Amino acid sequence: MNRIYMDHSATTPVRQEVVDAMLPYFTEKFGNASSVHTFGQEAHVALDESRQTVAELLGARPEEIVFTSGGTESDNMALKGVALALREKGRHIITCAIEHHAVLNTCSWLEKHGYEVTRLPVDSTGLVDPDELARAVRPDTLLVSIMMANNEVGTIEPIAELVTAAREAAGRRVLFHTDAVQAVGHIPVDVEELGVDLLALSGHKFYGPKGVGVLYVRSGTRMDPLQHGGHHERSRRAGTENVAGIVGLATALKLACDEMDEETVRLRGLRDRIHEGLLSAVEDSMCNGHPEQRLPHLVNLSFKNVEGEAMLLSLDALGIAVSTGSACTSGTLEPSHVLTAMGVPAEIAHGSLRFSLGRINTDEEVDYVLEKVPPIIERLRQMSPFATKEFSA
Numbered sequence: 001m002n003r004i005y006m007d008h009s010a011t012t013p014v015r016q017e018v019v020d021a022m023l024p025y026f027t028e029k030f031g032n033a034s035s036v037h038t039f040g041q042e043a044h045v046a047l048d049e050s051r052q053t054v055a056e057l058l059g060a061r062p063e064e065i066v067f068t069s070g071g072t073e074s075d076n077m078a079l080k081g082v083a084l085a086l087r088e089k090g091r092h093i094i095t096c097a098i099e100h101h102a103v104l105n106t107c108s109w110l111e112k113h114g115y116e117v118t119r120l121p122v123d124s125t126g127l128v129d130p131d132e133l134a135r136a137v138r139p140d141t142l143l144v145s146i147m148m149a150n151n152e153v154g155t156i157e158p159i160a161e162l163v164t165a166a167r168e169a170a171g172r173r174v175l176f177h178t179d180a181v182q183a184v185g186h187i188p189v190d191v192e193e194l195g196v197d198l199l200a201l202s203g204h205k206f207y208g209p210k211g212v213g214v215l216y217v218r219s220g221t222r223m224d225p226l227q228h229g230g231h232h233e234r235s236r237r238a239g240t241e242n243v244a245g246i247v248g249l250a251t252a253l254k255l256a257c258d259e260m261d262e263e264t265v266r267l268r269g270l271r272d273r274i275h276e277g278l279l280s281a282v283e284d285s286m287c288n289g290h291p292e293q294r295l296p297h298l299v300n301l302s303f304k305n306v307e308g309e310a311m312l313l314s315l316d317a318l319g320i321a322v323s324t325g326s327a328c329t330s331g332t333l334e335p336s337h338v339l340t341a342m343g344v345p346a347e348i349a350h351g352s353l354r355f356s357l358g359r360i361n362t363d364e365e366v367d368y369v370l371e372k373v374p375p376i377i378e379r380l381r382q383m384s385p386f387a388t389k390e391f392s393a
Contacts, residue, residue, distance in 0.1 A: 078215060182205065184206065308353055
């Protein structure tokens with residue numbers, strides 16, 4: 001087999017159609033979108049068209065779309081921007097224990113600057129309880145931030161229900177942000193149906209370029225800018241726009257949404273084959289995340305008495321690229337904060353693998369994975385100091 005890439009939740013290859021759409025804005029149409037001459041106006045037209053495309057695909061209005069450098073910046077803009085703009089109304093923020101570190105670390109920063117953060121627990125499948133959220137809302141709560149789909153286990157949160165719970169508990173419109181980086185391009189996302197005020201996404205998660213993202217900001221939402229300079233993005237994010245990247249993001253999102261129904265069916269089939277095949281072939285294994293309410297292309301499995309890092313390296317030697325969790329935390333020896341929050345014991349959490357599938361994956365590649373993974377786990381268990389008699393026979 002050639003190299004097999006099953007780590008699409010970390011990043012995706014840029015589609016050729018996206019590259020083709022971007023190329024003119026590196027060469028012939030390279031103008032600054034703020035310039036008034038023809039070169040600038042060509043870039044400005046592309047910027048406007050891309051904004052319109054993204055807005056239509058999200059159920060938003062063009063003026064509610066802010067282009068950023070990616071999901072991390074979008075999350076930071078949402079949390080810090082709202083917290084600073086509304087600090088006279090309250091300093092309480094609610095999030096949950098399994099958020100991406102772009103949210104968790106931003107909340108920790110806000111705590112150091114006089115804000116109070118409530119981190120909601122999740123159940124064993126990774127779901128936030130709307131009743132728990134309602135009980136956490138206070139008169140000084142200014143923002144709730146709950147991710148739409150988890151990047152490690154794929155659990156999809158009931159965002160619309162959570163939005164309703166927060167606002168009914170408060171008796172007012174509590175602002176609601178969702179990190180939808182793992183959801184957009186993979187499942188339907190409509191900001192009106194969700195009821196959110198802020199939503200973050202990143203182009204490289206759905207076959208667009210790295211270094212470009214979006215923050216949806218509902219009209220009327222107060223938010224201070226994080227960087228200051230020019231009037232770009234309606235004075236919400238200063239700096240010359242990355243026109244080529246923005247064109248690429250819009251093109252990739254349009255393709256992903258157009259193909260979503262068909263691709264969801266195909267990827268779900270591949271995912272389920274890995275899920276069912278490995279659980280049946282490997283003793284003392286389990287699936288992490290919600291059994292049904294989850295992303296169609298992602299499965300996280302834990303194998304007892306084996307280290308995820310050792311499995312990852314063994315698979316990589318065979319040309320198979322997977323993950324032990326989020327790419328942003330792959331350098332740490334600590335067990336996944338997501339699995340820990342879900343109640344998975346540390347010794348089992350350490351033995352987890354995330355398979356996240358994409359356009360390039362095939363049934364033949366799944367066959368190869370199902371062939372190679374079980375003997376790797378058996379070999380590693382035999383070497384493990386925690387190996388039981390049955391594994392060391």
